[in-house]
Amino acid sequence: MKKFYVTTPIYYVNDKPHIGHAYTTIAADVIARYYKIKLDEKRVFFLTGTDEHGAKIAEAAGMNNKSPEKFCDELIPKFKLAWNNLNIDYDYFIRTTNKKHIKFVKNILRKIYENGDIYKDTYSGYYCVGCEKYLIKADLVNGRCKLHPNKKPIKQKEENYFFKLSKYQTKLLKALDKGEYQILPKSRHNEVYNKIKKGLDDVSLSRQEVTWGIPVPWDKKQTIYVWFDALLNYYSGPQIYSKTPPKDTQWFPADVHLMAKDILWFHGVIWPAMLLSAGLPLPKTIFAHGYFTINGQKMSKSLGNVIDPNKLVEKYGADAVRHYLLSAFPFGVDGNVSIKDLEEKYNNELANGLGNLVSRVSHLCEKYDIQVQEKQEVLEKCLQIKPGVIWKEIENYKFDRAIKNIFQIVNSANSYVEKTKPWEIAKTDPKKLEIILKDLVVCIRQIAFFLKPIMPKTADIIDKEFSKTKLRKVRPLFIKIKD
Ligand code: MSP
Numbered sequence: 001m002k003k004f005y006v007t008t009p010i011y012y013v014n015d016k017p018h019i020g021h022a023y024t025t026i027a028a029d030v031i032a033r034y035y036k037i038k039l040d041e042k043r044v045f046f047l048t049g050t051d052e053h054g055a056k057i058a059e060a061a062g063m064n065n066k067s068p069e070k071f072c073d074e075l076i077p078k079f080k081l082a083w084n085n086l087n088i089d090y091d092y093f094i095r096t097t098n099k100k101h102i103k104f105v106k107n108i109l110r111k112i113y114e115n116g117d118i119y120k121d122t123y124s125g126y127y128c129v130g131c132e133k134y135l136i137k138a139d140l141v142n143g144r145c146k147l148h149p150n151k152k153p154i155k156q157k158e159e160n161y162f163f164k165l166s167k168y169q170t171k172l173l174k175a176l177d178k179g180e181y182q183i184l185p186k187s188r189h190n191e192v193y194n195k196i197k198k199g200l201d202d203v204s205l206s207r208q209e210v211t212w213g214i215p216v217p218w219d220k221k222q223t224i225y226v227w228f229d230a231l232l233n234y235y236s237g238p239q240i241y242s243k244t245p246p247k248d249t250q251w252f253p254a255d256v257h258l259m260a261k262d263i264l265w266f267h268g269v270i271w272p273a274m275l276l277s278a279g280l281p282l283p284k285t286i287f288a289h290g291y292f293t294i295n296g297q298k299m300s301k302s303l304g305n306v307i308d309p310n311k312l313v314e315k316y317g318a319d320a321v322r323h324y325l326l327s328a329f330p331f332g333v334d335g336n337v338s339i340k341d342l343e344e345k346y347n348n349e350l351a352n353g354l355g356n357l358v359s360r361v362s363h364l365c366e367k368y369d370i371q372v373q374e375k376q377e378v379l380e381k382c383l384q385i386k387p388g389v390i391w392k393e394i395e396n397y398k399f400d401r402a403i404k405n406i407f408q409i410v411n412s413a414n415s416y417v418e419k420t421k422p423w424e425i426a427k428t429d430p431k432k433l434e435i436i437l438k439d440l441v442v443c444i445r446q447i448a449f450f451l452k453p454i455m456p457k458t459a460d461i462i463d464k465e466f467s468k469t470k471l472r473k474v475r476p477l478f479i480k481i482k483d
Contacts, residue, residue: 002249003043004035009259010049010094010233013071014060016078019307019325019337020260020299022086023292026322027331027399028258029088033453034394036089045251047237049094050079054226055129058212068212072097085313086321087456092241094233104236105229106217108278109205113218117164117277123204126153132226134204147262150302160204161216163228168273169200175272181282183268184397185332188261188288192268203270231271235280254283264288287397290334312342319455320346320478326399326454343481350478353410354447357417358462358474361440364422365471368430370437372469390450399454406450413443441466 008028011021025048032046051057052072061071076095083090094101112118126135130148134156139145145153173196175181176189183189206222207213213223238251245251253275257267268286275282294305312321324342327349329335364370393402417440425433448462458477465474 001039003045003245003251004039005045005238005251005254006031007234007254007257008048009263010051010096010230011079012056013050013052013075014056016075017082017309018299019309019312020292022082022309023325024258024260024289025083025088026086026325027289030326030394030399030453031256033089033456037452043246045238045243046090047092047094047234048083048090049233049237050076050096051226051230052095052097053213053229054132055210056132058210059129069097082309085310085318087318091243092237094237094240096229096233098240100240101233101236102214104239105214105224105232108232108235109224109228110217112163112274112277115277117167118161118205119164120159121162122157123160124157127156128153156209158208160208161206161222162202163205165203165270165273166200168276169196171276172196172269172272175282181272182285184285184287188264192264196269227266227270228274231266231274253281256285256287257283258287258289260291261288262291289331292334293336295338296336316342316346319458320350323350323403323455327403330400331397346478347480349407351480353407353414355476355478357410357414358444359476360417361437361444362465362471363473365437365441366473368426368433368437370434370471372438372441394453403454406447409443409447413440416440441471
């Protein structure tokens with residue numbers, strides 16, 4: 001593998017980011033950090049950003065009595081702040097209002113047009129501004145969009161340009177069969193594959209009523225449908241940003257697009273069809289993770305249960321939030337999160353588990369003046385789990401398992417301390433004491449290495465403290481939360 005290019009969806013800027021956005025972004029950061037270790041910093045490109053055009057944003061801006069431009073400009077720092085607080089090390093933050101992006105979108109659209117894949121027709125149906133899409137029968141429950149029951153779908157009849165998605169049915173199935181691109185997890189692949197097999201309807205790619213968007217290059221009365229504009233960020237982003245790819249490769253196409261299942265159809269079907277039409281290469285993997293609820297409820301403003309990631313970071317620290325969200329349930333299935341669970345995990349795994357191990361071992365080393373060389377061999381006692389297993393789990397997006405395995409090592413190291421009782425051995429057998437503590441130090445160094453992509457700040461602190469030859473007691477990494 002010569003390079004790794006990973007993306008998150010570009011989020012709508014109709015409001016500040018919430019914990020759902022943070023979930024995908026943290027996962028992408030773990031993947032990017034992992035490959036930066038494996039391949040080299042220079043060979044990884046991590047793109048995130050914001051989706052700023054369309055009716056949804058225009059509506060939100062209007063409600064705030066602001067122009068969409070001003071409204072977006074004011075919200076962007078909130079996204080950047082949240083990612084900064086969560087220690088997200090993205091390479092480039094793309095905004096779809098970026099002039100260069102707009103140029104790329106127009107060029108690709110023209111290419112698709114010239115290839116004969118765009119025609120004009122009348123659309124008549126219901127549009128959901130929340131989803132930014134025309135609704136089909138399966139999307140409706142009691143005449144309302146399943147995902148946005150509070151928003152009345154808008155009945156519309158307008159002239160639109162259409163993209164011949166139907167033309168790509170066989171090509172997409174073949175590409176999936178041959179593994180030219182893959183949709184993960186397998187269950188999602190099956191869903192999408194079977195849906196494509198049933199037949200594809202052409203999709204509207206322009207809007208007549210919406211003015212906040214990129215004008216269709218050959219018809220200024222229409223704007224480009226926000227999803228066509230947004231998906232192309234994955235193409236424009238790496239070209240706008242100056243991080244040059246290694247000489248022997250190029251960034252595009254992506255190695256993985258991460259998102260939740262809500263927008264898999266756009267990524268797994270419409271996006272590859274657009275690429276085929278424009279003569280561009282397909283991404284390698286499209287991974288759709290699950291959707292999560294908060295205390296068993298859908299997150300929504302009206303329920304007042306929207307969690308601000310900044311508040312969590314402020315209270316528990318970035319690493320605890322990263323650790324909790326990725327370990328709460330497997331990446332790929334739906335799950336539930338709650339503050340109670342977070343605090344339980346925090347106390348058990350971070351404060352009592354890792355924090356305790358680090359502070360007691362460093363304290364014992366200081367007390368008995370144990371000196372450990374930088375390159376001390378790892379003894380197998382603490383490491384029943386082979387490093388390769390944990391790295392493979394991260395490569396396969398099994399973050400919960402990787403975390404479980406790392407914390408199993410933490411637990412066995414703690415048990416080793418309890419079983420061997422170094423403070424008692426110190427009285428009778430200083431040689432043995434030295435062996436035990438050196439063993440533990442090496443084990444902790446290894447734990448820190450595994451934690452690098454997942455809990456980078458904690459890993460750095462442990463790394464710094466435990467690479468010293470003369471160790472000092474490390475201040476508590478996680479303060480226990482009391483009821
Ligand atoms: N703007 C489009 C994406 C365009 S990408 C070319 C969009 N934006 S969004 O702001 O609605 O973000 C949707 C994404 O946010 C989901 O796919 C997922 O990555 C993340 N999530 C939002 N809420 C979530 C949960 N409750 N659970 C899991 N992921 C969540 O769609």
